[in-house]
Amino acid sequence: xxxxxxxxxxxxxxxxxxxxxxxxxxxxxxxxxxxxxxxxxxxxxxxxxxxxxxxxxxxxxxxxxxxxxxxxxxxxxxxxxxxxxxxxxxxxxxxxxxxxxxxxxxxxxxxxxxxxxxxxxxxxxxxxxxxxxxxxxxxxxxxxxxxxxxxxxxxxxxxxxxxxxxxxxxxxxxxxxxxxxxx
Amino acid sequence: xxxxxxxxxxxxxxxxxxxxxxxxxxxxxxxxxxxxxxxxxxxxxxxxxxxxxxxxxxxxxxxxxxxxxxxxxxxxxxxxxxxxxxxxxxxxxxxxxxxxxxxxxxxxxxxxxxxxxxxxxxxxxxxxxxxxxxxxxxxxxxxxxxxxxxxxxxxxxxxxxxxxxxxxxxxxxxxxxxxxxxxxxxxxxxx
Numbered sequence: 508x509x510x511x512x513x514x515x516x517x518x519x520x521x522x523x524x525x526x527x528x529x530x531x532x533x534x535x536x537x538x539x540x541x542x543x544x545x546x547x548x549x550x551x552x553x554x555x556x557x558x559x560x561x562x563x564x565x566x567x568x569x570x571x572x573x574x575x576x577x578x579x580x581x582x583x584x585x586x587x588x589x590x591x592x593x594x595x596x597x598x599x600x601x602x603x604x605x606x607x608x609x610x611x612x613x614x615x616x617x618x619x620x621x622x623x624x625x626x627x628x629x630x631x632x633x634x635x636x637x638x639x640x641x642x643x644x645x646x647x648x649x650x651x652x653x654x655x656x657x658x659x660x661x662x663x664x665x666x667x668x669x670x671x672x673x674x675x676x677x678x679x680x681x682x683x684x685x686x687x688x689x690x
Numbered sequence: 691x692x693x694x695x696x697x698x699x700x701x702x703x704x705x706x707x708x709x710x711x712x713x714x715x716x717x718x719x720x721x722x723x724x725x726x727x728x729x730x731x732x733x734x735x736x737x738x739x740x741x742x743x744x745x746x747x748x749x750x751x752x753x754x755x756x757x758x759x760x761x762x763x764x765x766x767x768x769x770x771x772x773x774x775x776x777x778x779x780x781x782x783x784x785x786x787x788x789x790x791x792x793x794x795x796x797x798x799x800x801x802x803x804x805x806x807x808x809x810x811x812x813x814x815x816x817x818x819x820x821x822x823x824x825x826x827x828x829x830x831x832x833x834x835x836x837x838x839x840x841x842x843x844x845x846x847x848x849x850x851x852x853x854x855x856x857x858x859x860x861x862x863x864x865x866x867x868x869x870x871x872x873x874x875x876x877x878x879x880x881x
Contacts, residue, residue: 522704
């Protein structure tokens with residue numbers, strides 16, 4: 508009797524370990540995450556506009572159809588990245604995702620406070636190499652640290668009404684992201 | 691012999707229990723730090739680096755890109771205020787007030803997050819295009835057939851999900867109490 512209970516207890520404990528490890532392994536094992544879906548459509552370290560989501564042809568689930576979106580799939584192994592995104596008339600935001608779709612940083616046009624959103628993206632190691640005086644002279648330079656060397660930057664521009672979608676798309680067409688070569 | 695049988699039994703139960711629990715939590719959408727206002731629930735931490743392992747596993751599986759915390763917050767509703775599950779063959783009305791935000795959008799999806807095809811190509815409303823009455827209030831009618839005013843077509847699908855997104859809003863960033871709001875009320879009008 509006691510022996511049977513022990514077996515069941517062991518089964519529950521082991522089941523808990525299986526559960527936790529599968530949950531933790533899921534981000535690495537997932538084949539259909541956002542990064543994988545965007546990989547065939549996007550070049551590395553270049554900004555590209557995404558097609559508007561239509562019924563039956565959505566790239567990803569739960570995309571807000573009121574927004575035009577552009578994606579930069581980045582790889583920082585070649586050096587830090589510079590992102591420039593002009594602000595559209597209504598509302599523009601930039602969201603940074605890791606390789607596993609964790610939104611580690613997001614900023615909107617008002618928080619950026621200028622006509623264009625300009626950001627430098629680098630890994631912690633690259634940030635450590637930035638000379639200190641350079642950081643001081645460029646006090647308004649916004650540096651974002653990426654926890655992973657690969658990931659996604661998504662720039663979104665709101666079309667407050669469907670007729671303004673072309674304007675939102677036009678604003679995004681001018682957005683760029685490129686690797687900064689060492690001076 | 692008994693030892694072998696016992697360990698096989700244990701391993702089998704463990705695998706079934708563990709995988710079953712994982713499947714259950716990932717398909718049902720279990721995440722921590724939920725912020726519920728009326729029929730609406732948001733997970734503010736899912737848009738930040740503090741995202742919990744369950745939400746991480748879920749977005750990796752679905753392929754979703756969550757709304758970042760510095761961008762906005764997304765509230766999901768699967769039922770009306772009384773707990774009636776959204777049925778695309780019924781009529782629901784959304785009315786009332788929204789929390790302070792620079793812009794908001796409301797969108798209708800299938801439970802998998804796809805848009806629903808309809809004749810007028812409408813999948814939602816933004817705060818700018820919605821028709822309001824003289825005191826600034828609005829009513830959105832979610833129905834399978836055309837309605838006057840703000841009609842959000844359901845396409846007659848069996849089940850749908852509404853997502854209310856607040857952009858450039860302090861909700862979910864400044865505080866995490868359930869006293870936030872008010873969020874619009876959802877009522878079933880008929881089937």
